[in-house]
Amino acid sequence: GENVEQHPSTLSVQEGDSAVIKCTYSDSASNYFPWYKQELGKRPQLIIDIRSNVGEKKDQRIAVTLNKTAKHFSLHITETQPEDSAVYFCAPLKSGAGGTSYGKLTFGQGTILTVHP
Amino acid sequence: DGGITQSPKYLFRKEGQNVTLSCEQNLNHDAMYWYRQDPGQGLRLIYYSQIVNDFQKGDIAEGYSVSREKKESFPLTVTSAQKNPTAFYLCASSMRGLAGVKNIQYFGAGTRLSVL
Numbered sequence: 589g590e591n592v593e594q595h596p597s598t599l600s601v602q603e604g605d606s607a608v609i610k611c612t613y614s615d616s617a618s619n620y621f622p623w624y625k626q627e628l629g630k631r632p633q634l635i636i637d638i639r640s641n642v643g644e645k646k647d648q649r650i651a652v653t654l655n656k657t658a659k660h661f662s663l664h665i666t667e668t669q670p671e672d673s674a675v676y677f678c679a680p681l682k683s684g685a686g687g688t689s690y691g692k693l694t695f696g697q698g699t700i701l702t703v704h705p
Numbered sequence: 706d707g708g709i710t711q712s713p714k715y716l717f718r719k720e721g722q723n724v725t726l727s728c729e730q731n732l733n734h735d736a737m738y739w740y741r742q743d744p745g746q747g748l749r750l751i752y753y754s755q756i757v758n759d760f761q762k763g764d765i766a767e768g769y770s771v772s773r774e775k776k777e778s779f780p781l782t783v784t785s786a787q788k789n790p791t792a793f794y795l796c797a798s799s800m801r802g803l804a805g806v807k808n809i810q811y812f813g814a815g816t817r818l819s820v821l
Contacts, residue, residue: 622808630814631815632812633812634809637809677748679810681808692750692753692761693738693750693808694750695740695750696747698748
């Protein structure tokens with residue numbers, strides 16, 4: 589099965605700084621790379637995702653970059669704000685028809701981001 | 706709120722008792738999932754179902770059982786065989802993981818299970 593590791597496990601930044609979280613995966617057949625955000629006491633929600641045929645995707649202050657050769661992808665948050673404080677999960681996926689292993693997300697262990705005002 | 710409803714929000718289990726967590730979705734999604742969340746361990750997959758009347762074990766299925774008799778419902782039973790059931794349980798649903806289809810998972814608000 590897929591082995592997924594996130595680094596760092598905790599990240600503390602000052603408001604306005606940038607934050608980067610890295611996700612390393614093992615299955616070279618993974619082709620869809622999402623990031624989820626879980627605020628304290630709330631449900632996880634997708635914040636950005638990327639497919640394997642794209643190297644980078646941006647959405648306002650957040651971006652995801654993918655290095656398929658090295659099998660890792662990263663979440664970048666610029667101009668951080670206190671409301672960015674949350675746990676962030678990566679969940680690489682092998683998407684496609686072809687058996688029960690497809691469509692099954694494997695989540696990283698999470699990164700706790702704290703943004704200090 | 707999000708189209709996926711979990712109940713109850715809090716649940717207490719006595720020793721030797723089976724308890725069932727409810728998950729209902731009105732998003733017309735084929736696939737549904739159950740995750741267990743413990744502090745510092747992220748989300749671990751218990752069971753998932755990509756279509757009605759079919760389901761597969763995830764990474765930590767021992768001590769749990771599920772059924773998928775209706776598309777919109779995927780209840781999880783925590784049996785007495787699960788010796789450490791205290792955790793936060795999250796249900797999710799998505800479109801089927803077919804080629805070209807994003808597997809965006811929509812989560813319920815969770816059920817917090819504790820042992821008395």
